[in-house]
Amino acid sequence: xxxxxxxxxxxxxxxxxxxxxxxxxxxxxxxxxxxxxxxxxxxxxxxxxxxxxxxxxxxxxxxxxxxxxxxxxxxxxxxxxxxxxxxxxxxxxxxxxxxxxxxxxxxxxxxxxxxxxxxxxxxxxxxxxxxxxxxxxxxxxxxxxxxxxxxxxxxxxxxxxxxxxxxxxxxxxxxxxxxxxxxxxxxxxxxxxxxxxxxxxxxxxxxxxxxxxxxxxxxxxxxxxxxxxxxxxxxxxxxxxxxxxxxxxxxxxxxxxxxxxxxxxxxxxxxxxxxxxxxxxxxxxxxxxxxxxxxxxxxxxxxxxxxxxxxxxxxxxxxxxxxxxxxxxxxxxxxxxxxxxxxxxxxxxxxxxxxxxxxxxxxxxxxxxxxxxxxxxxxxxxxxxxxxxxxxxxxxxxxxxxxxxxxxxxxxxxxxxxxxxxxxxxxxxxxxxxxxxxxxxxxxxxxxxxxxxxxxxx
Numbered sequence: 001x002x003x004x005x006x007x008x009x010x011x012x013x014x015x016x017x018x019x020x021x022x023x024x025x026x027x028x029x030x031x032x033x034x035x036x037x038x039x040x041x042x043x044x045x046x047x048x049x050x051x052x053x054x055x056x057x058x059x060x061x062x063x064x065x066x067x068x069x070x071x072x073x074x075x076x077x078x079x080x081x082x083x084x085x086x087x088x089x090x091x092x093x094x095x096x097x098x099x100x101x102x103x104x105x106x107x108x109x110x111x112x113x114x115x116x117x118x119x120x121x122x123x124x125x126x127x128x129x130x131x132x133x134x135x136x137x138x139x140x141x142x143x144x145x146x147x148x149x150x151x152x153x154x155x156x157x158x159x160x161x162x163x164x165x166x167x168x169x170x171x172x173x174x175x176x177x178x179x180x181x182x183x184x185x186x187x188x189x190x191x192x193x194x195x196x197x198x199x200x201x202x203x204x205x206x207x208x209x210x211x212x213x214x215x216x217x218x219x220x221x222x223x224x225x226x227x228x229x230x231x232x233x234x235x236x237x238x239x240x241x242x243x244x245x246x247x248x249x250x251x252x253x254x255x256x257x258x259x260x261x262x263x264x265x266x267x268x269x270x271x272x273x274x275x276x277x278x279x280x281x282x283x284x285x286x287x288x289x290x291x292x293x294x295x296x297x298x299x300x301x302x303x304x305x306x307x308x309x310x311x312x313x314x315x316x317x318x319x320x321x322x323x324x325x326x327x328x329x330x331x332x333x334x335x336x337x338x339x340x341x342x343x344x345x346x347x348x349x350x351x352x353x354x355x356x357x358x359x360x361x362x363x364x365x366x367x368x369x370x371x372x373x374x375x376x377x378x379x380x381x382x383x384x385x386x387x388x389x390x391x392x393x394x395x396x397x398x399x400x401x402x403x404x405x406x407x408x409x410x411x412x413x414x415x416x417x418x419x420x421x422x423x424x425x426x427x428x429x430x431x432x433x434x435x436x437x438x439x440x441x442x443x444x445x446x447x448x449x450x451x452x453x454x455x456x457x458x
Contacts, residue, residue, distance in 0.1 A: 004215045004231045005200050005379070007224075009139040014222045021136045022145060024195055025129040026152040027188050028092060032068075032125045033156030034181055035095070035118070039064055039401070040280045040300060041164040044287060045174040050108040055406035061280045063112040065398030067119020072391035075124025079131060079383040085197040087128045089189055094121025096185040103178035123394065124387075130374045131383035135200040136218075143323070143371055143440060148315040150367030154307030154359070157279070161301030168293055204379045206234050234380075249384040256381060259435035264373050264385070266428040268393035271331050271369060274421045275362050276397040277404050278303070278338060282355070284405070285414070289346055302352060303359035310363030317364075322440045323372035327365050328429045334361035335422030342414035375439040 002010075013019070039061035047057040071091070079087040098118035105111035130146065137145040163180055167173045199218070202211035208231045219226060253261050282303065286296035317326055341354035370386075377385035408417040 002227065002229045004203050004211055004229050007215055007227070007229045008136070008199055008218060009142075011138050011218060011222045011224050013138050013141050013145075017218060017221045018136045018138070018145075021195055022133055022149065024188070024192055025133045026149055028125045028129050028192075029149060030152040030156035030159070031092065031095065031181060031185055031188070032122055033153040034160040035064065035099075035122055036068075036276070037157040037160040037279060037300070037304065038164065038177060038181075040283050041160065041177065041297060042174050043280070043401075044284055044293070044296075046108070046111065049174070050111075052108065054410075055402060056108075057284070058280075058402035058405040059112060060115065061276075061401035062398050064115040064119045065276065065394050065401070067116035068123030069119075069391045069394035069398055071120040071123020072387045072394060074120070075128055075383075075387065079124070079128045079387075085132075085192075085195055087124060089192045091121050091124035091128060092185050092189045092192070094118070095125075096121075096182045096189065099178050099182050099185070103175040103182075123390070128383060130370060130386055131201075132195070132198055134371075134374045134382065135198040135379065142375070143319040144315050146371030146374060147318040147367040148311070150363070150370055151308065151311040151315070153366070154304045154311055154363055157304035158301055158308065161297055161304055165294060165297040165301065168297070200379050203231050204234050208233075249381070250388060253377065253381050253385045253388060256377065256385075260376050260437075261385070261389075263428075263432045263435040264376060264389045265392045267327070267369060267432050268373070268389040269396050270421070270425045270428040271327075271362075271365060272393040273397050273400055274331075274335055274338065274418075274425055275366065277400050277421065278358065278362075280401045281404055281409075285345070289351075299352060299355055303355045306356045306359040307363035310360040311367050313360075314364045314367045318368050318371060319440060322438050323368050323375075324433060324436070324438050326368040327372065328433055330361050330364035331369075331429055332422065332426045334358050334365060335418065335425045337361055338418045339415060339422060342418050345414065372436075372439060376436060 011018075043057045043060045046052065046060055050056075075087050075091055095118050098114050098121065102111060102114035102118060105114060130149065133149055134142060134146055164173075164177050167176050167180075170176050196214050196217070197210065199211045199214040202208075202214065211231050215229070218224075279300070282300045283293075283296040286299045287293070291299070314326065314330075337354055337358040341351050341358060344350040344354060373389055374382060374386050404417070408420075412420070
């Protein structure tokens with residue numbers, strides 16, 4: 001007899017059922033992308049208003065990204081304990097409230113504090129969204145669905161670029177840029193109330209009646225044949241709270257598989273370090289080459305717009321070539337494109353071509369990476385495993401804007417800075433190839449006995 005989890009994974013895909021979760025989860029992801037991209041546009045504008053040094057401008061992005069790192073850990077652990085649905089809604093509400101307050105900041109230090117607090121709310125979106133969408137997705141299409149979820153990212157970055165460029169002529173332009181995203185976030189918070197709790201999560205928590213209600217409703221709405229299924233009783237788990245809960249979840253993801261967890265952390269840290277460095281500083285780099293605000297903002301928007309095509313291609317390839325090959329090839333190539341940009345950045349159209357190539361290649365890698373990470377952990381650790389990986393990457397990348405502007409760029413220069421970052425990406429890809437299994441076509445909880453990944457798959 002099938003388990004309830006298996007029934008959900010074997011359902012046919014229906015846009016009015018699983019597609020609704022995909023769209024609502026994706027819109028939250030769009031706001032995450034919008035907010036991170038906004039850091040790059042805010043840095044030169046806030047810097048001018050408050051007369052900031054280059055290092056102080058880097059703190060604009062650092063405060064927000066560090067807040068997201070805290071939020072990724074906190075909300076990943078919360079989602080694994082109180083449920084995807086509750087965490088799904090509250091993250092956006094926190095983000096919207098502190099974004100409004102941030103737009104009203106009277107001083108630089110107040111602005112930094114409020115950007116940090118907004119980041120805590122939004123930092124939970126990615127791990128919670130990926131956990132929820134993955135647990136509603138049919139196994140047959142899960143790789144493509146999770147990869148396609150990342151399509152919302154370049155859409156959000158592109159939208160941010162277009163809106164920010166349009167607002168440049170306004171007085172207090174950076175304040176309006178912050179305010180424009182709060183109303184849609186609040187509306188999405190309201191819409192998210194209609195998303196059901198994950199039946200995979202409910203089964204794992206022993207809430208059989210609630211799990212059966214959701215599963216039966218999914219079967220009915222997708223038109224799948226009705227068949228008997230079992231909801232196994234989960235093993236008893238110790239109940240811890242607060243910091244102790246986060247520490248316990250950290251211990252569990254490392255005891256589950258040190259090789260897998262180390263590979264995921266290195267992969268996230270290096271790839272996202274390269275991406276966030278480029279995204280945060282590209283407007284400032286282009287301005288340093290003599291371009292005006294509008295031209296500098298347009299270059300960053302081009303990078304994001306081409307990335308939309310990259311996500312579409314990644315979605316088509318992820319279940320054909322597999323997660324590992326797609327990530328392992330395209331992430332280093334994206335780093336090479338960034339080095340080429342640094343070498344030709346004063347050469348007319350050549351830097352724009354290099355920026356576009358980077359935007360395309362990096363968005364081949366990141367969607368597959370997110371789908372891959374969410375499949376490597378069992379249900380009980382999925383949001384936590386993803387959340388800790390996201391937090392590690394954002395902890396490092398949170399300080400990248402500060403280090404990039406005050407140390408790396410001034411001391412090493414752009415070509416050597418991007419070469420160093422690219423070497424780190426290549427090293428992470430080599431370890432991922434050795435340490436982590438391919439997950440294409442595998443059941444979500446097919447990790448072998450004792451919660452370990454079977455050695456033959458490594």
